[in-house]
Amino acid sequence: MASETGESIRPGRTYIPWDDLPVKRETVAGVGTILPVVVLYLLIAVLPIAFAFWASLHHIHTLNPEWQWAGLANYREVLNISTFWGSLWRGIIYMVGSTLLQLAVGLWMALVLNRITRGQKLLTAVVFTAYLIPTIIVSLVAMRVFDPAGGVFQMMGAEWFGLWGGREAPLGSRDWAMRLLILIGTWKFAVFVTIFTLAQLRAIPDRFYEAAKVCGANRWQMFRDITLPRLMGIVLVVVLLRSVFMFNKFDIIWQLTEGGPGNATTTLPVLAYKTVYTDQAYGLANAISVVMFLFLLASAIVYFKIFNPSEEVETTT
Amino acid sequence: MSQSEPPGGIFGLSYDGEMRVTEALKLVSTAIIVIVGAWPIYWMTQLAFTQYGTVESSVTVFPTPDIFTFDNFTVLTQPEMYTYMFNTVVVAIGTIVTVVLVSLLAGYGLARLEFPQKENFARILLIGYLFSPIVIGIPLYQIWQNIGLLGTRTGLIIALSAISMPFAVWLMWKYIMTIPAAHEEAAWVDGASRWRGFRDVVVPQCRPAIIAAALFAFALAWNDFTFAQILLPQTDTTTFAPGILRAMGQAQFLPDAYLMAISLAMTLPPLLFAYFMQSYLLKGFQVRAL
Numbered sequence: 001m002a003s004e005t006g007e008s009i010r011p012g013r014t015y016i017p018w019d020d021l022p023v024k025r026e027t028v029a030g031v032g033t034i035l036p037v038v039v040l041y042l043l044i045a046v047l048p049i050a051f052a053f054w055a056s057l058h059h060i061h062t063l064n065p066e067w068q069w070a071g072l073a074n075y076r077e078v079l080n081i082s083t084f085w086g087s088l089w090r091g092i093i094y095m096v097g098s099t100l101l102q103l104a105v106g107l108w109m110a111l112v113l114n115r116i117t118r119g120q121k122l123l124t125a126v127v128f129t130a131y132l133i134p135t136i137i138v139s140l141v142a143m144r145v146f147d148p149a150g151g152v153f154q155m156m157g158a159e160w161f162g163l164w165g166g167r168e169a170p171l172g173s174r175d176w177a178m179r180l181l182i183l184i185g186t187w188k189f190a191v192f193v194t195i196f197t198l199a200q201l202r203a204i205p206d207r208f209y210e211a212a213k214v215c216g217a218n219r220w221q222m223f224r225d226i227t228l229p230r231l232m233g234i235v236l237v238v239v240l241l242r243s244v245f246m247f248n249k250f251d252i253i254w255q256l257t258e259g260g261p262g263n264a265t266t267t268l269p270v271l272a273y274k275t276v277y278t279d280q281a282y283g284l285a286n287a288i289s290v291v292m293f294l295f296l297l298a299s300a301i302v303y304f305k306i307f308n309p310s311e312e313v314e315t316t317t
Numbered sequence: 318m319s320q321s322e323p324p325g326g327i328f329g330l331s332y333d334g335e336m337r338v339t340e341a342l343k344l345v346s347t348a349i350i351v352i353v354g355a356w357p358i359y360w361m362t363q364l365a366f367t368q369y370g371t372v373e374s375s376v377t378v379f380p381t382p383d384i385f386t387f388d389n390f391t392v393l394t395q396p397e398m399y400t401y402m403f404n405t406v407v408v409a410i411g412t413i414v415t416v417v418l419v420s421l422l423a424g425y426g427l428a429r430l431e432f433p434q435k436e437n438f439a440r441i442l443l444i445g446y447l448f449s450p451i452v453i454g455i456p457l458y459q460i461w462q463n464i465g466l467l468g469t470r471t472g473l474i475i476a477l478s479a480i481s482m483p484f485a486v487w488l489m490w491k492y493i494m495t496i497p498a499a500h501e502e503a504a505w506v507d508g509a510s511r512w513r514g515f516r517d518v519v520v521p522q523c524r525p526a527i528i529a530a531a532l533f534a535f536a537l538a539w540n541d542f543t544f545a546q547i548l549l550p551q552t553d554t555t556t557f558a559p560g561i562l563r564a565m566g567q568a569q570f571l572p573d574a575y576l577m578a579i580s581l582a583m584t585l586p587p588l589l590f591a592y593f594m595q596s597y598l599l600k601g602f603q604v605r606a607l
Contacts, residue, residue, distance in 0.1 A: 026430050029511070033426025034438060036419040037482055044479030045445050048456040055456060112346040123347070125592035127354045132536045132587030136558035137580040141357050144364070144573050152360070187353070199602035219335060241446060248449030251542035255562065269451040276455055289452040296447045 049293065056287035062280040074287035083263060083271060084288070088295075090178070091267035095247040097182045098189070102242055103235070105186055106193025113194065114201040124198075131191035139255035142184045146171050174264045177257050181265055185252055189245070193238050200234050201227070236307050243303075244296060268292050358584065365389055365581045369574030389578035398579060400553060401560035404470060405583075408545075408556055409538040411474035416485050416534040417527055419478070424489025424526075425515055429498065439490065442483040450480070450543035458547050468551050476544045481537045485530040492526035492601065493519060528594055529601025539587065557583060 016025075056075070059068040078084050113124050130138075145153040148169050157163040157170060170176040204226065212222045250269035253259065259266035259274065266274070268288060275285035366380040369389065380386075392398055427435060457476060458467065466472030500522070501514040509517065520527075542558040549555040555563070561579065565571050591598075 027432040030426045030430035030432030030435070033430065034423045037423045037442070037486055040419065040475065040479040040482055041442065041445065044453060044457070044476055045448055047460060048453045049448065051456040051460060052452065055459075108346065109350055112343060112350060115343055116347055121592065121595065123351065123354070124595050125588060126358065127350065128591035128595060128598075129358065129584065129588045130354060132532070132539065132591060133580075133584045134558050135540050135542055136561060137361075137583055138357075140561075140576050140580055141361050144577070145357075145360065147573075187357070195598070196602055199599045202599055203603045219339060244446055248451065250449070250451050251540075251546075251558070255542065269449050272451050272455065282455075285455055289449070289455060292449060293447060293452055296449075297444070300447060 049290075052286040052289050055283055056290050058283045060282040062276055062282045067283075070283060074284050075291070077284060078287045078291055083266065084268075084291075086263060087266050087268050087271040090263075090265065091247055091269075094178065094182065094249070094253075094265075094267055095243055098185050098246040098249075099239060099243045101182060101186045102190040102193055102246075103239060105190040106238075107197055107231075107235075109190065109194045110197035110201060113198055127191055127194060130188050131195065133188075135188065135251045136255055138184065138188050139252060142180075142256060143171065146180065171256055172261050174261055177261060177265045181253060181256060184256065185246070185249070188252070189242065192242065196234050196238050197231055200231055204230050240300065240303055244300070247296060248292075358588075361577050361580050361584065364574055364577040367574060369572035389574045390582075392575040392578055393582055397560070397564060401555060401557040402582070404554060404560075405539065405557040408470055408473050408477065408541075409535055411470065412477045412481065412538040413531045413534045415474060415478040416481050417531055420482065420485035420489045420530055421520065421523065421527065423486045424493050424523075425519060427486070427490040428493035429501075439487065442486060445480075445483040450541075453480075454544055454547040457544075461548055466548075468549055468554055470549075470554060473541075473544060473548050473556070474538075476548060477538050477541055478534070480544075481530075481534040484533060488530050488533075488601065489523065489526050492523060496522050525597045525601035525603075527601075528597040532590060532594060532598055535590065536587075539583075 055067075057070060057072070059070045059074070060066070109127060113120065113127065116123065145151045146169065148154050148167050154164075154170060158166045158168070164170050164173060164176065170180055208226050209222055212226060217225070247267075248269055249267070250273060253265055253267060253270055254273065257265045259270040269292070272285045272288040272292070275281050275288060279285075363378070363380055366385055366387070366389070368384045368386045393402070426432075427439060453476070461467040461472050466475070496519060501518050504514040504518050505511070540558075541556070542562075545556045546559040546562075549559065561576070565576075
């Protein structure tokens with residue numbers, strides 16, 4: 001609509017014969033606007049993935065630039081090392097556990113924050129801060145409060161509930177390390193769910209509820225028929241994003257446990273990192289990366305096939 | 318909430334009963350959120366103001382006058398810590414600026430201009446979410462080394478911008494779609510160019526989306542550990558998260574009270590952002606399709 005009228009109104013500085021060219025002016029402008037994104041994307045996503053794939057076909061010592069062609073040997077090795085399947089399984093546990101807990105906590109916090117009347121702004125700010133502060137700080141505070149020397153949570157767990165021994169470090173315990181990682185991660189990342197759902201809740205006009213009230217609906221019916229359908233689209237997207245992010249999570253696990261004790265919290269990203277820097281096997285690590293990516297891609301496609309979040313979202317736009 | 322004919326409640330409760338139950342649930346929930354949400358921040362704060370000798374030996378709940386101190390904050394002026402924090406601020410600002418500029422432009426193009434494969438482009442962008450920072454970081458180490466970006470803040474800014482990009486572009490695209498095109502057309506009729514229409518009409522109206530995208534980029538950059546750990550191997554250009562972890566590994570003596578003082582300094586900017594920007598932030602995220 002712009003191009004027909006735009007030409008006559010706007011004086012061009014340099015004359016370009018758009019009418020004689022095989023491309024339309026609008027196409028050039030449109031492609032121009034996304035060009036920076038394309039460049040960044042090629043540089044940071046396409047190139048590294050291609051590089052990783054190419055590297056995964058070689059034997060490479062991390063500190064040595066000699067590349068030896070290996071074909072698919074790295075992939076055979078990946079699928080044969082026992083730590084791979086264990087790490088995949090632990091990664092799935094971490095992903096599913098964290099996502100479900102974060103979804104429940106995040107939704108609940110959003111519903112409460114949307115309803116409270118006094119101190120709403122302050123409490124919302126405090127909750128949001130959890131998502132905005134550096135992960136390392138969450139880790140530092142967590143290590144501090146679970147430290148056997150003067151850690152308040154360690155003391156509560158040991159003395160009040162008898163969950164672990166008085167001198168035991170729960171983050172170094174096979175039983176507790178994974179559970180605590182999920183809990184600590186939830187404290188930080190559930191807020192992601194809260195931000196999105198709270199934004200959606202704010203967007204529901206009050207007249208919907210007033211109309212429902214006039215029709216004699218009770219609170220549960222209002223929630224089921226007004227709130228939930230409005231949240232559904234965003235929840236499906238958020239679940240997808242959170243699952244992917246949690247499966248890919250490296251920082252908080254590395255900071256809190258470095259994958260230990262033993263391999264109790266080693267998920268695939270941690271395994272890949274260890275393979276590069278501890279085992280010095282750069283090619284093998286890249287093979288793990290590629291397998292991880294393929295696994296996520298396959299899972300995402302299945303998720304889209306089952307729930308089709310984009311269609312859900314599009315119909316509610 | 319006066320209502321002449323109260324509707325029937327849940328589980329056969331009267332309307333008043335239902336009100337009281339939800340009020341009670343709300344109160345309990347709020348209390349839990351206050352405790353769980355604010356508690357770690359409170360704990361960090363009180364440890365930051367407590368003499369570290371006390372922190373090491375016993376559990377303190379409140380820094381009473383005899384153990385209260387500001388000394389822990391002197392750690393912030395140590396050259397190492399100062400460098401880490403300075404680098405983090407530079408990287409965060411660089412990432413925010415890049416992300417906002419690029420996503421505004423691309424969002425405008427996607428929303429207002431017709432060009433082939435537009436929708437597919439946006440879909441492919443989303444696949445970017447599937448790349449783990451580890452999956453990208455490990456090859457990126459070699460690539461950055463070859464083109465000389467390894468160990469530079471610019472290299473980290475590019476990496477972080479690209480990671481927040483897909484999300485920011487979608488947000489901006491969907492947000493600009495909610496702005497009536499007639500606003501720009503009116504400007505064109507008055508003789509404005511497309512660029513001026515974009516700058517003077519669209520951009521000012523995008524403020525909530527800009528703030529939402531900026532906050533998302535800020536959270537990513539301020540949070541980042543993985544990329545910085547891999548891409549900034551030298552200490553002098555490193556950011557806060559890997560820097561502090563390395564400092565803890567090297568220095569035998571980095572008391573918890575100091576760590577908490579540093580943590581508090583790194584928590585205040587996000588807290589202020591969250592307090593003053595939240596209404597914009599929530600408005601920016603109100604676009605229904607992502």
